[in-house]
Amino acid sequence: MKLEKILDKLGSLEKNSFIKIIDNIISKNPQNSIEIDKILSSSDKGLKSVDSRNVSNIFALISSEFTEYLKCEFQETNSQLDILIDIIIRDGNCLMRQDWFSRLYEKEIKNLKLKIKTLNTELLNEKSELSESRKRDYRIYKACLSTAYNNDIANNRDAKITADEHSIILTLSKQLGLSQEDVKLIKYSILPIKKEEIQDVITNLKNLGVIFYSKKENTIYVADEIVRLLRKVREKEIAEKFYRRTLKLLRDPIINQIAKEHNIDRKLPTSVKIEEIIDQGVSFTDLLTYGIYKEGTNLTEKKKTLNELCEKGLNIPNLKGSTLEDKIQSLIEYFDNIEKDEKVGISIDGFDKMLSELNQSLPKLNKELKEQFELNDEYVLSADYLLDYNIKPRDILDLITKPDMSKFILDNGIKQRGDAILNILDHYKDVENLYLENYANVGYRNLNLLKENGISVKESELGLKFEELTKIIFKGLGFNVDDKFKNKLNTQKDMIDILLNLGNDEIIIVECKTSKERGYNKFSTVSRQLKSYQNLALKNNLRIAKMLLVSPEFSDDFIYDCEMDTEMNLSLITASTLSKIFESFKMSKYQEFPHVLFRDIVINEERIIKALTK
Structure with a gap:
């Protein structure tokens, strides 16, 4: 669930911890402080009074600082953050009731203890399937971690791993090629592992700003944006679902090769081995750099194999990058962009x-x-x-x-x-609904995003398509979109886009404008056009209840010029606002949209949606 949607659902007390952390980061002059100040300048009472959308926008601007803050918290030796984060970043765990989270936490601790016992047995067993070189890697890491943790006791201090020791241990784990699961098992074979009270766990995670908790609904929420940052902290480059998609394309001998390297039983069914590889936290980059190739494969052959995997298996033609590292990074970015995109590929x-x-x-x-x-x-x-x-x-x-x-x-x-x-x-x-879901992208003339979302259209057709979709929305709002009357009124010089017939010689005129550039800013041109439509209507003894201009967005100058105009009863409405009003209307009690709500200079979607849901 998106951060904005979660913030809209919760009360101020439930958001308080998160807002405090964001406020603290802002006070330390973050990288994007100028953009943040612009957002906050519209609010007199600071971040607490900013709407959910703008809090979400601010969070996007301080995401790198928030990630660094989490990394510092991670260095607390006894925090169990690695266990807890591994639970909440799994696909499907971003929304949980408290009892379900408690069950998952209990199961995780139980499984961890069993795996630690198995690993310790494997390290002592001469006939173990673990290779001697792998055993050596585990022993080296375990010895170093034990020294880092216990050397404080020798100096009469509390046992802990310092930030410097933590960075060295992290580097060591990477150089030894250990998975996240390997690191976790070895850590908790040295550190005492204890099940905490679930309410304490929830409170701690809430105070860290990584979850939201609604007491009323007894539900934990983890925003999609926060999940992505937590993955970075755990150095998991992609979501499990994309990892699974990639692994399913590999042949069984390659899956067995990866399983052997990471102490996974090769007798298990392939689907189970794939899930084990994902659960182990095997680095996606390491997998595509070394893990999926036969021994002795040269760099050229590796690049060819990766290209074929992407083109034939994942349907990604022309993977960017000249080096193997660049290609892998391009694939990670591709999956990241798919995950961020709110569209689903079909309606x-x-x-x-x-x-x-x-x-x-x-x-x-x-x-x-x-x-x-x-x-x-x-x-x-x-x-x-x-x-x-x-x-x-x-x-x-x-x-x-x-x-x-x-x-x-x-x-x-x-x-x-x-x-x-x-x-x-x-x-x-379902093409019509798919177009409606991409309404703002059509308005922005964003061909690349439309293509990614399964829509094939020529750029020359986008203006007409935007007008058609706007008509569909107004029809859906219960208006009489009267093309017959519009065509009768129109002249060769004056061509109204959409006419809404309210009856009794009363109309609403709607003009549609697409714009590739951000912020529609041609007020002088569009105002001349609209005034000529106004004159045309008045000549025909029609009363204009409202004039609406629909565009993806409007520049500040455009809005100012519109506010200064005294000749037209004009309101501006963005494509995304019109789309959200339409969605709310479909679930409201109204059969026809009350057009009196179109009374702002720039239509306020929150006010209208609130009115519709009363």
């Missing part, structure tokens, strides 16, 4: 239809999803529900086995030739 309606038909063809899928993503509700096959957990259509299809995929495709008449997953996504695309 929400299409997603719901896909889930419904998956449930009919594969009745066990609901249970499998619950287990895979550790979801605590009974029925989880709902688009809105899964999107709150940042689980998208492709993430679900990645979990389905080939036989089940074939059955689903046959059951639902989906194209069989070519890539099965892409064929399924195309089948459920």
Whole structure:
């Protein structure tokens, strides 16, 4: 769930710890302080009175400082932060009830103790499957960590690992090629591991600013933006779902090779070995640098293998970068951008239809999803529900086995030739709703983002498409979009985009403007155009209830000029605001949108949404 949405749901007390941390970072003059001051300048009472969207914008501006703050907290030896963060950054754990989190925490401690016992036995067992070189790596790391922790006792001080020692130990673990799980097991084989009271755990995480907790709903929230930062702290470069997507493309001998390197039982089924590799926290960069190639593979062959994996397996043509390191970084950035994108590749309606038909063809899928993503509700096959957990259509299809995929495709008449997953996504695309979900991107004429979200359109068609979508939205708001009357009024010189007929010779004129540049700023041009439409309407004895200008955004100068204009009853509305009003209207009690709410110079979406939900 996005940070803005979480902040909107919670009261001031529940947000207090997080706001205090952000305030503290701002007070230390962060890198983007000028941009932050611009946001705060509109508020007299500081950060506490800033709306959720702007708090979210400020958090994005101080994300690097917030990450550094978390890294400092991580150096507290007895904090159990590594255990707790590994739970809350797993796919599906960003939204949990307290009892479910308690169960996951208890299970994690129990599993950790069992794994520590197994590792200690393996290190002493001469017939262990662990190679002698791997045993040596573990022993070296364990000895160094033990010295760093216990040398304080010899000097009559509390046992702890200092910041300097921590950075050396971290470097050592990387050079030895240890996974996050290896590091954790060795750490807790030296440090005492103790299960804390769950309320204390929640309070500590809340005070650190990494979770939000609603007592009323008994629910823990972890914002998507914070999950990404916590992954950086744990040095997990990509989400588990993208790691799984990549591993599933590898042949069994390669999976076995990785399993052997990281002490994973090679007799396990391939799907289980893949989950074990992910759980181990094996570095994605290390995996693509060394782990997926046969011994003796040269650099040119490695690059060729990685290119083929991306082009044929992940459908990413022309992976950027000339060196192997650059290519791997490009792939990480690609996955990062997909995760940040709020769009799902198909429409929400299409997603719901896909889930419904998956449930009919594969009745066990609901249970499998619950287990895979550790979801605590009974029925989880709902688009809105899964999107709150940042689980998208492709993430679900990645979990389905080939036989089940074939059955689903046959059951639902989906194209069989070519890539099965892409064929399924195309089948459920629902173009009109997909366009509506990308309404602001059409307004911005953002061809690249539209393409990434599954929309193929020519740039020359975007202006007309933006107008068509605006019409669909106003029809959805219950207005009479009267094209017949508009065409009768229009002349060769004056061509109104959209006319809303309110009856009794009363109309609303809507003008649509796309803009590639940020901040629409051509007021003089558009005002002449609108005034001529106004004159045209008045000549025909029509009363203009309102004139609306719809664009992706407006510059400050444009808004100022509009405020100074005394001749037109004009309001400005951004594409994203109109889209959000439309979504709220669909769930309101109204059959027709009360147009009197269009009374600001720049339409205030929060005020209108509040009015609609009363």
